[in-house]
Amino acid sequence: MATALTAPRRPLFLPAYDTESGGFCLEACRKIARLHRQRGIPATFFIVGKLLETEGAAYRELLDEPGLFEIASHTYSHKLLRDHGICGPGASPEEIHEELYRGKALVEDCFGRPCLGLRPGCGFDVGFRGAPSVLAEIVGAGFKYVSSRLWGPHTTVPAPLEQAHTYAEDGFPQLWEFPGHGWHENVLKGHNATPGRLLLWPPFYPEMQVHGYVKTPAEEFGVQRFFIDRAVADGLEYATLIWHPWSLNRFDPDMRMLELLFDHVAQQGMGFARFEDLWRSRQ
Template sequence: MTGPLYIAAYDTESPSCLEALRAIVPVHERHGVPATIYLVARMLDSQQAELVALLRDHPLFEIACHSYTHMLLHDADEFGKAGPPERYPAEIIDSKRRIEDAFGVAVRGFRPPVCSPEGLRIAPEALRLVAQAGYAYVSSIAWGPKWSLPAWLVRPFTYAEQGHPALWELPPCGWHENLLKGNNKVGAVRIGLFPPYMPETMPPGYVKTPEDEFAYNNRPFIDRAIAEAMPQVSLIWHPWSLHRFDPAMRMLEITFRYVRERGLAAGTFGQLQALIAGA
């Protein structure tokens, strides 16, 4: 493998994500770029036929789990409080089964709602259920220190220290792009760290164009992942937010062209897990 594996991934979490996916899928098909779709299982309760028609048996897309209802599995600073633990099995185990039944494939990955700077190390009960459910990996470190953004580049590791040596953590990096654009009203005031981790990723205000999004988030992280010989580079994207900001998905076009230009292989989180676990 030459350089980091580039992984496109989508936290797909609300009904408006369906229309967004209809714009996203053709860009992937045009470029032959795979992606991991982290799906909130509740979307299947209202949009199963549409999601299955779009994604089932599609050779480019891995379907993974983003909980059942997007209930938080740990406190998340000012972004919310953990839900009741008696509901964790539904969020972690029933969601997996629900997605597997709809798509006819094994679900191997889990991304918890909102994530944290320490991943599921801060949520031992959730971690235990994730391991019990048979997930091969979680992707749950998506914040920098003290709940800052962007999230730093973090190498994959296993949760052996917590008693789950076969369970991998595969972190994404960069901005939650919705916060970079002001598409959420929460948390924007104190989000940056000073001094910044990467000054080139701190725009003077919310980004206004797909080109700016690429320049302040995607390109610097791809470049740094190459420079640091990271195994992976994956940005934090939400279909609803991408679509609201950039309905033509120009940012995807620019990013996929750049990935090719830098000579990176593209794959899914599931493929990354198989690569490093088998190494």
């Protein structure tokens, strides 16, 4: 009993995919879903609603497995839900309403199950803190959680291992935030044009150095595993990385990095879960 009480908590790992690019993401998701099925590893797919208007039948066929795959929203068309330090100004209130309501409805209509969560396009350094009108729309649309804190302070990378919290301070205690962690893998590979100013000073994790774009899946794994190891060392509840199917597949068509990372997570004695599992554990 003493051992059980004093044993450090093993974090959960939450595989999640921001699915947003017509054609390219579907091709990648076929490989990703196969890998998850082979290993029985659950995942959350945050899908842009607009993709489901054109490729919904294919996504449903591929991912309609409620015990394994959670389907959540990546907004309707990836418009920004508030101003972003790198990606630009936020959309209008009318556009934000559509991004939330239409994005959620498309997931629910396509998969015939509730869409609990939202991953906003790009994400933000403070999530939706200080944005009460957007939070009211998110809650009004029926979302139970958001995963919107995806950057370090001042919109830098990596995103630190922040843990779950509610938006009680902003007046929405029922809405959970589950921050994402690490480097946006598309940024790590130079797949999106990014400004030179991306790093924080002083750094959050001074022991971690990334000297340039990664060149191989093994090199990418070397960066990604830092956050797994740190979550274990710190005894955190969970870790989750910011992944995009189109970008994973372009860089690593054999999904080697995912295999290395899933092996590593399992070797740490960590469990796998979806965002909805994290949310349900709080109800």
